[in-house]
Amino acid sequence: MEDGKLSLDLLMGLSIFLFTFIFVANFLPGVFADVRNEINLANQAYRISTLLVEDPGYSSGWYNITEDRCRTEEFRPGLAVYDLETGVKYNNLSVEKIQTFARLLNNTTCIERVRFYLGLNLSTLGGQVFRFNVSLKNLAGDLVTYNRSVLLNHGDKIPVTQVVRFERIVYLDKWADNCNVTIEGQNVAIADRCVAKLEVSVWI
Amino acid sequence: MDLKGQTFTLEGVAASLLILIATYTIFQSTVVMSPSWSEFNNIQLKQLGYDILRVIDNPEAVNSSLRGMIGNLSCGDGNYYAPAEFSQNLSALLNALPAYGRVELIWFNGSSIETAVLFNFSKNPTPNAVRVSRLVAASNDNCLPNAKIVEVRLTLWR
Amino acid sequence: MEVNEKGQMILLFAAAVVVIILSISYVYAQNVIAGIESSRTMLAFPKEEIRNLCELASSSSTSTDEVVRQVRILCAKNGWVCNYNYPYRVEFKNLEVEYDAQDCRR
Numbered sequence: 001m002e003d004g005k006l007s008l009d010l011l012m013g014l015s016i017f018l019f020t021f022i023f024v025a026n027f028l029p030g031v032f033a034d035v036r037n038e039i040n041l042a043n044q045a046y047r048i049s050t051l052l053v054e055d056p057g058y059s060s061g062w063y064n065i066t067e068d069r070c071r072t073e074e075f076r077p078g079l080a081v082y083d084l085e086t087g088v089k090y091n092n093l094s095v096e097k098i099q100t101f102a103r104l105l106n107n108t109t110c111i112e113r114v115r116f117y118l119g120l121n122l123s124t125l126g127g128q129v130f131r132f133n134v135s136l137k138n139l140a141g142d143l144v145t146y147n148r149s150v151l152l153n154h155g156d157k158i159p160v161t162q163v164v165r166f167e168r169i170v171y172l173d174k175w176a177d178n179c180n181v182t183i184e185g186q187n188v189a190i191a192d193r194c195v196a197k198l199e200v201s202v203w204i
Numbered sequence: 205m206d207l208k209g210q211t212f213t214l215e216g217v218a219a220s221l222l223i224l225i226a227t228y229t230i231f232q233s234t235v236v237m238s239p240s241w242s243e244f245n246n247i248q249l250k251q252l253g254y255d256i257l258r259v260i261d262n263p264e265a266v267n268s269s270l271r272g273m274i275g276n277l278s279c280g281d282g283n284y285y286a287p288a289e290f291s292q293n294l295s296a297l298l299n300a301l302p303a304y305g306r307v308e309l310i311w312f313n314g315s316s317i318e319t320a321v322l323f324n325f326s327k328n329p330t331p332n333a334v335r336v337s338r339l340v341a342a343s344n345d346n347c348l349p350n351a352k353i354v355e356v357r358l359t360l361w362r
Numbered sequence: 363m364e365v366n367e368k369g370q371m372i373l374l375f376a377a378a379v380v381v382i383i384l385s386i387s388y389v390y391a392q393n394v395i396a397g398i399e400s401s402r403t404m405l406a407f408p409k410e411e412i413r414n415l416c417e418l419a420s421s422s423s424t425s426t427d428e429v430v431r432q433v434r435i436l437c438a439k440n441g442w443v444c445n446y447n448y449p450y451r452v453e454f455k456n457l458e459v460e461y462d463a464q465d466c467r468r
Contacts, residue, residue, distance in 0.1 A: 013216025017372050020220035021379060024227050028383065042244045046251075086420065087467045090413065091258050139300035166248060169255035169297070181300075183292045190293045192265035197300070212372065219376030226380040230387050254410040310439070312432045317439055337440070339414050339433060341424040352429045353418075355436045 041202050044130055045166035048118055049200040052101075052134065053168045054090045056082035063100040070110040076117045077101050081173050093198070095174045098136065098152050105134070105154035120202070131156040133201045136170075138178050144196050145177045155201075163203040171195045245362075246334055249303065253336035253360045256297055260290075261340060268293045271342040274309070274354050279347035284309065284320045291324040298360075304329075306359040310337075311351035320348075333361035408461075411442070412454050416466035419446040 057063065057078030065075055079097045081089040104110040115121045120130040133155030136144045144151045171193040172179065179194035180187040189195070262269040267276060267289040276287045286307075298305045307325040311318055337357040348354060418424045418433065425448035437444040443455040452466040 007212065010212040013212035013214070013219075013372055016213070016216035017219045017376065020223050021375075024223055024379070024383070027227070028386075046247065091255055139296060141300075167252065169252060169259055171259050181293075181296045183296055188293065188296070190297055191260040191262045191268045193259060193262055195259055195297070215370065215372040219372045222373070222376045223379055223383075226383060230383065258410075310436060312435045317435065336410070338410075339418065339436065341418060341429060351432070352426075353424070353432045353436070 040128075041130070041162070041164040041204070042166075044120065044132075045164045045200050045202040048120070048132060048134075048202065049166045049168050049198065051118065052077065052079045052200065053093070053170055053198060054078075054080055054088065056080045056088050057097065063094070063097040065100065065104070067103065067107045067110055070104060070107070070113045074117070077104070077114055091168070091170045093136075093170050093172050093196075095146060095151070095172055095176070098172075099146075101134075102152050102154045111155070128204060130202050130204060131159075132203075133158050135199050135201075137197050137199065138176075139181050139190070139195060139197065140178075142178060144172075144179060146174070148177060151176065152198075158201055159203060161203060163201050165199055165201045167200075168198045169195065170198050246332070249360050249362065250334040250336060252301060252303070253334060253358050254338075256294075257336060257338040257356060257358055260294065260297070261338060270338070270340045270356055274340060274342035274344055274348070274356075277309075277344050277347045279320075283323045284347060285323050291322075294325070301360075301362075303360045303362050306333075308357040308359070309348065310355040310357060311348045311353070313348070314350040318348075329359045330361045333359050335359045407459055408442075408454060408456055411444075412452060412461055412466065415444055415446045415452045415454060416450065419448055419450050419452055419466065422448045425449075 055076075055078035057080075058076040060082065062075040062077065065073055077097075079093040079101060081092045081094045083089055101114075104114050112121070115129070115132070118132075120132055123129050134152060135154075136152040138144050143153050171191075175194050176196070179196055180189050181195075182188070257270070260268070260270055263271060266272045267287045269290075273286045273290040278285045278287075294305065294307070304327055305325055306327055306329055307322040309320045309322070335357060337355050339353055339355050341353050343352050343354075415433075418429075425446065430446060434443075434445060441456060443453070445453040450463075450465045450467055452461070452463050454461040
């Protein structure tokens with residue numbers, strides 16, 4: 001007659017095995033590329049910063065757009081100055097374009113259009129939606145102000161979770177209030193230009 | 205104590221070991237390793253380097269631009285001194301990143317290629333430093349003889 | 363002697379799990395390799411060098427024979443083959459990229 005008792009031996013062996021199995025099952029998905037969004041974040045941050053700093057935007061008068069037209073008009077933001085003779089002036093940002101960009105990011109509908117045209121909203125293609133924040137700081141780390149108002153510190157609110165940031169050194173086409181740097185007590189403009197740091201942060 | 209009947213425990217332990225060793229072996233191979241995070245830091249530093257060289261290459265600035273620096277270079281005893289304004293500006297820029305920098309000038313003197321290090325930016329880089337260069341059309345008959353164009357090479361590290 | 367063959371199912375489970383891990387990792391490895399390769403191209407394409415040459419090619423004063431010759435020599439020291447003509451004609455070749463443009467602004 002067999003008693004239907006589970007031996008302690010079996011329980012021990014089975015529990016050790018199950019313990020390991022559950023540990024590995026939890027650990028595995030975290031390693032594969034599909035789930036690790038951080039890999040994609042770095043690419044997006046680099047891409048957005050390059051798009052803003054090295055591209056004048058489409059169309060050539062995109063910075064004249066107003067908040068009520070942003071839903072219907074197609075445009076791509078780009079902050080670089082475009083000179084009719086020499087072409088794009090890389091790393092030279094136009095204050096006017098920055099101001100338009102900041103205005104668009106302040107508006108709740110327009111920021112979604114900007115997100116879409118920057119290629120950060122891939123939901124229609126079955127992909128993810130990224131959040132982003134762009135800010136312009138001077139070399140001391142303070143936000144650049146123009147006519148006493150902050151020029152660019154707009155986008156989604158930066159969270160405490162994993163955020164990837166890419167920085168670029170740029171110079172503006174107009175003199176802002178605080179682009180000078182203090183060297184040995186004197187206010188100096190680096191290379192006679194209004195040099196600033198553009199920070200692009202991207203997260204999920 | 206009865207030492208018989210421990211087969212299941214041994215089996216369980218062996219099974220766990222098998223799974224763990226297999227997982228460990230697989231993840232030691234480069235195939236499933238995550239793309240190196242350090243590569244992204246290199247990209248960031250390299251792009252900042254290019255940006256710095258582009259921003260300080262102002263054809264209109266006199267002493268603080270690359271052109272001005274090359275034109276007003278002073279040399280002696282094998283050392284090359286950039287104008288003080290340029291050194292201060294570049295140091296301020298590097299401090300703001302923050303990063304350390306080394307600046308070298310490379311030019312062709314008619315028969316061979318010569319290299320010179322700027323006196324104030326002559327620290328030795330770490331192994332993970334990045335190097336960026338920019339060709340600047342400037343000349344200095346005194347210190348860089350026969351050079352019509354100079355390659356400014358900036359090495360950056362953190 | 364009797365061989366006790368009971369309780370081999372646990373080891374069997376373990377073997378099955380290992381096989382599943384191996385197969386999944388083989389399939390998903392392609393994703394990771396693609397990620398590595400695309401991030402390497404950031405470092406590989408000589409965007410700034412080509413733009414530098416384009417800016418030199420945009421002005422006739424920096425496109426004289428002597429300057430172009432020195433540029434070619436300095437490029438060669440870095441392992442590149444470069445050449446440019448006024449206006450806006452740029453050629454650049456390094457180990458990974460070959461670039462030839464009649465108008466480098468486009």
